[in-house]
Amino acid sequence: MKWLVGIALLAIGAAPAPTGTVLLRPAAVFDGIDPVAHPGWQVLVTGERIVAVGPMLTVPANAETIDLPGETLMPGMIEGHGHLFLHPYNEASWDDQVLHEPLALRTARATVSARATLLAGFTTERDLGTEGAGYADVGLKLAIAQDIVPGPRMLVATRAIVAKGAYGPKGFEPGTPVPQGAEEASGVDDVVRVVRSQIAAGADVVKLYGDYRWGPGEPSRATFSQAEMTAAVSAAHDAGRIVAVHTSTPEGMRRAIAAGADTIEHGYGGTVEIFRAMAARGIALCPTLAASDAVSRYRGWTGGNPVPAAVVENRAAFALARSAGVPICMGGDVGVFAHGDNAREMTLMVEAGMPVAQVLLAATSGNARAFHLSDRGSVKAGMLADMIAMHGNPLKDIAAVGRVDWVMKGGRVVRP
Structure with missing residues (x-):
């Protein structure tokens, strides 16, 4: 009792x-x-x-x-890639969440998601961006630390950083200010300024978008220049923060590796050479298998053949990374799918060929090592x-x- x-x-x-x-x-x-x-x-x-x-x-x-x-x-367990301020895309699209949901609503929902995450056995979460909810993750982290609401220990990335014009939401009258899902920066000096402003506001992790779609229907392309990426990583490391880079193109990944990023998120388009370079530098990959799986299911896939191209690409990159000896982070991009269902990523990692013991190690000591958490x-x-x-x-x-x-x-x- x-x-x-x-x-x-x-x-x-x-x-x-x-x-x-x-x-x-x-x-x-x-x-x-x-x-x-x-x-x-x-x-x-x-x-x-x-x-x-x-x-x-x-x-x-x-x-x-x-x-x-x-x-x-x-x-x-340690969730390596989550977004407590997002909820499943089959409930509301990303655009609608960023543009139309009040901050108070998103914060209230995030407290419920934090509790579900903790009760599911994830006692730490690396939360990689509020997606338009500003610095609300800093407040949620404090509320959990002060026992106001239950939840995991949090490492927060606050607003995340994108090249100006590269992110979203998009599709509005040119020149009309539209709330963005991350903070924009342009040029070396501006990128360093934004990195430092986010750290000053409470960021434990600096997240950069190394590539994205510049326009609707376009393929992803590298966004930050090598000089911008290197300057951002250097500024973050000088402040004792690790850097996560969202990138799936070979060029975006190459720039992140050259800059000295700590983890690469997604990496769907990685090549043998790219993954060998990551392995040589000890840069971990968060493959986020559950994200491509969930989005494909929202679009009607039921798990059989034919397997959607995004899922095939994701699984193939995961296999290449493992064969190259890349450290694997366990992180599912939770928020795309339901919080509390974090273990979905681990099941998919096993189904994609990773031994069970290695998956369990990735979700515990592996993530702790990748995120420099020596006490858990x-x-x-x-x-x-x-x-x-x-x-x-x-x-x-x-x-x-x-x-x-x-x-x-x-x-x-x-x-x-």
Whole structure:
């Protein structure tokens, strides 16, 4: 009953920080380090940190015990590419969300999406742009950190950055000011100014659009010049921020790699040479398989043959990247599809040929490494006590990660 009270307090922002010691006794532990489950392991938590992990632990007399029979315990998963201020495109188009939904409505919906994400077992989310909702993600991050609303730990990219004239919405009278889904910049000095202004406003991550469609019906083309891209990445790195680049064309990807980006998002048009260059520099790819899958289904695809060209291209690039040794980020572009269904990306990664253990590692320690998060992503002493549990063994059945039934964040049980 006291865990239910804790949840109620969490929902209204009054939950105290945990201070006691808790012993967790699941059936097995996947620690996010080894590609196996360890049967009989236990985990000892004091306050918000893990203090011991293993089969035989010395437990203080005053420790509380939580039994998780039949459950596999693992690190809280890390969503690598999400948009909490978007909701599925079959509910409202991207243009309608950006142009017609009030900011208060989008923020209220984002709080619900944040809660669904946490309860689904994703205790951290890298949110890559509010898509027209300004700096509202900074406020949501603060509300979660202050226990005003429940949600994952957030890394936010705020407005994201696009080359002037390259993004949207489009299709209005020329010269008419139209709200944009990202902040525009043009020229080296302006790009650096915008990077620094977003960091000053609270950005943890700088997101750049390395290519896009300049006009309706046109193919994507590289947008920022090499000089602009390099200057933006340099300014972000000088401030200790990582850089994510949305890019799917070979030229856009080449410029992002040369600039020293930390992750590339989508990468649908990547070539063998491009992916080898990414691997050589340790640049991770977020393939976002679930985004192309979801959009294709909204357009009528039911999963059979013929497979839509976008899905074929996405799967082929994913296979090329893996064969080249590119670090793989687990990120589905959630918001294109429903928040809380984040594990959809993991299922698609397995279906596309990635071994289950590698997918689980990507969603935990792999994403932590790619995003420079040294305090999470694995179950070991000293880490944040962000952990989840599910019935069965996800190493044998990836679908298990879609059935998370127990969540701990910072030593506090938020889903009992």
